[in-house]
Amino acid sequence: MKLSKVHIILLFIFLASFIFQLFFALQVPFYSSDDAYFNLRHSKYISENYTPLIYDPLSYGGNYILDTHVYHYFLGLFDIISPDFIYKILPCLLSSLIIFIVFFLSKEITNDDNASLFAASLSAFIPTFLTATLNQISVISVSIPLFFLVVYLFLKIKSKQSLFLYLSVILILLDPLNLLLLFTLLIFGLLMLSQSLQIKSEEYEALGLVATFLILVNLILYKSVYLEMGLSAIWENIPLEIYGNIFQNFNLLETITLVGFIPLILGIIGIILYKQKNTAITFLSSILLADFALLLMRLIPFKEGLIFLSIILGILSSITFMHFRKYLSITKLFSYEKVLITLLVLISIASLLIPSIYASSSVINDNVQQQEIDALQWLKFNTPRESVIAGNVYEGNLIISISDRANIIDNQFINAEDRITDINLLFITESLVKAKKVLDKYGVEYIYFSQKSKELYNTETLVYTIDETCFKEVYKNEFATIYQVVC
């Protein structure tokens, strides 16, 4: 196949996005989130043992991990080939693939190469996407591009039936609790009916297949959780105290800031300008509506919801771009077309690129820091192997992964007992008696008191550690202090 100019530009956008992510990811030797260490630990375990870690003896001092482990197997497979760089390179590569998918989806709607390239370039630098995936081995790096690929294959269902079947199965197994797919299918069906558009038999079959498989996987995996908690299982047993941080209330102003003003405006104009009624635009509108509904009902993590929103708006921007060009051609400004189009592209990209650079720097420099890794590694080499370490809920995976010691809490809430109140008490209380009660309850030998805990609990010190008969400061750096419980 001969590479056309469009293909070369597309490849260039892809490489720009990939190199941009890689540039930031390779700046530090560690990973930039607590979740990254969860995925790292599990895929490493798989690459060494070929079986998933179902019962994690370190999480909560022993906890059943409810996960399909599809992503971990995928990473584990590459880990065998090249263990050093794969966790840095592969997620960047996978998340950059969104560019091709956005291009093809835009082309499906506009049938215009330039407009599709414009949409693809917008999707290359989505700040929320970068915040959630950059250097974080996040499952989102693969699930979101895969979601949109499945959408594209659905639009091409007649010729891509088998591929759609396999990829949708993988998508569901990757993220079974994602309600977006189910809501999208439901809204798509309703919109098609309300617009008197015919759903082809292949589409019916595909919709039925995805919906039933999603239900089956959910019931098999989360049956016990549904029995215990009912439909609240969707929230994965997240304690109320941190539920608000993940499933935030929908806030329009924050949404505009995170999605970007220009893609938002261009996307909305695009959906208004598009007059044709067809499966492609109906499906994209369904995703948009489903995403909005889930965000409003707090059934999807806020940041994840915004990523979908950004990508959809990016795709819809291609419509505005196409109409803008058409409109220019009938105005006196036609002679300045190239200048104006270049200006629009540059402003649009800049409106995303600048926040993306800022977001990426923040992820790399602030999320996890070298001193944090040093402190956790100190724990690994200087504490007895069976020690239990108390850290805040967002540091649990770091403790078990880097220090290789049991934690008392992390973000694997589904099968775990509710310990958040005790942990909060441990970091807030000034009473030695109360703190000691919590420490004894979980057999804690070391307290990992980090800068993050200081910010999270708005406290500078753990007052009760003044008692030297009970606590000994065994390690201190700029980021963290480690106390040994000696009484």
Added chain:
Amino acid sequence: MNLQLFTKWYAKYLVFAIMCLFLIIVPILKGPWIGTDPFLYHRLASDFSFYDSLSFGGRFAAYSFVNAIALIPAPTFLITILPFILGLFSFLLLGKILSHFITDLRWRNISLLIISLSPSFIYVFSFYNSFTLATFLSILGFYFYLNKKLKFFLIPIAFLLTFCNIPLTLCFFLVLFLYTFFVKKDRKSLLIYSFLASLIPLLIYYITLFFLAGSWSYFSPPIEGSFLVFSKIFFDFGSLYGLGIFIVLLSIFGAIISWSKKYSSPFYFLSIGILLVLSFFMTESLVILNLLLAILAALGLIKLFDMRWSNHQYKSFITLIFLLGLVFSSISQVNHLIDSMPDQETLEAIDYLSALDPSVVISKPENGIWINFAGHQSVIDDNYLFSPNPEERYNDLNNLYYYRDLTNSTEIINKYNVKYIWIDPEMRDRLWDSDTEGLLFILQYTKNYYTMYNRDGIQIWRVNRDD
């Protein structure tokens, strides 16, 4: 290609074997003691009386007493064997009833297969509960009603049914009424007679109870939880005998296919509609609704298999998903019943309690029937109908759980003349945050109580009294 025109001769035997398999697993692996019903009916059958001297410290036995009478000849033996036998007969009767409505053998067999695999059917006939006899009698009653020669046998069945399970009787008569109204109009008189045979004795019984008890008391403790509607109706979301989600999906598909024929079978569609609405208020109707939906689900499955697919892979995959979904719900129900309370530790505690001198025991309401089974009086259990002062007892107990003041708690203990206190792990998790809270503090740190039994998290404390 040769099309298969006839259902294999062994299909019905295979379905029968599957039904037997799913009904036999729970009795073999868990035994007959599941939940509280078997304990209640066994105790009542062993010493039948209309006055229950143990529950609530003594109350009128406003129970579904036919369930207990059926066990009187040999309580322990019958409680083990009767659910399976009734399930087996129900299955055979359902086969007969379906042959009256459905001529297609494949549809009939798949309907029976879906019924056998349904969580509701497995729940009803895996152990002796308030539905077992009532469901069997409902099916038998409907079979008699359809049969010209045996139709008058419906009257004694209706009489018995009403004392087995009142909500189920109501659903039964609702279906029967719709069937008479739309199909068998010539059997109006039979319907009326059987309804009266059901209603009059019931009224007499409850009016007598009302006068004897002095008042009508039906207390219901507050229920907590979100998405209660889903958890009430769908087994997969937490209902004990609710509808399997895949049966519902298949029946929706079946309903879409047969929607054009809705006017030719209004009895059927209206029954489903009314029972569905009713199930929001009265979950017992799900048992009957499940049987009706299974027929639609079977139709859905057949059409799914017979329809022209654009891709053969899709057909195989979707059919596999549905079959797996149906089987998964059944296995889940079996697992759920095997894992359900009372566990071995609780049974051992009941055994221990039964060796003690009869007295009054305090525990959570759900343990009341087990306490009675062990020969002790309970302060409260979950049979609130016509019980003496249920609300006051419930509130007293709730206060007792959280009092740290010895005078207040002793007052309640003395009020009910309590001798033993039963605390299990579930109570600890649900009621208290720490071991030094409320009643737990008093039990541990005062001289008024001492532990008699402490095994596997279950504790039985004795109240230290001079007597």
